[in-house]
Amino acid sequence: MNENKQYFVIPRDGGELRISFDAVAMLARGACAEVSGVTGVSAADGAGDRSAQRGVVVERGEAADDCIVKLYITVLYGQVITETAAAVQENVRNAVESCLALHVQAVDVFISGITFPRQ
Numbered sequence: 001m002n003e004n005k006q007y008f009v010i011p012r013d014g015g016e017l018r019i020s021f022d023a024v025a026m027l028a029r030g031a032c033a034e035v036s037g038v039t040g041v042s043a044a045d046g047a048g049d050r051s052a053q054r055g056v057v058v059e060r061g062e063a064a065d066d067c068i069v070k071l072y073i074t075v076l077y078g079q080v081i082t083e084t085a086a087a088v089q090e091n092v093r094n095a096v097e098s099c100l101a102l103h104v105q106a107v108d109v110f111i112s113g114i115t116f117p118r119q
Contacts, residue, residue: 031095037079
């Protein structure tokens with residue numbers, strides 16, 4: 001196991017479950033891409049680690065199974081940005097909580113750009 005990777009460690013009967021921050025970021029990225037009006041996920045400002053370079057930052061929350069997800073997205077011109085961001089928050093929260101059994105403390109969405117349709 002890579003010692004540099006960060007994990008959420010959840011005690012279970014007979015052992016423990018370790019979920020890497022990278023796994024959370026990959027799932028969040030996929031859930032974000034499913035939302036209509038999202039055209040991409042872009043590098044986070046001052047991106048240092050690999051997931052931040054891919055536009056998703058995962059942080060540990062208050063409890064052992066709490067996480068905070070930050071997404072840097074681009075949105076299609078003409079979309080209502082607040083509605084698109086709310087849909088991203090809901091979809092990411094649902095995906096992480098149902099697939100990984102983590103509690104999502106927050107999903108922060110940063111609009112890093114607007115994509116204009118090609119004419």
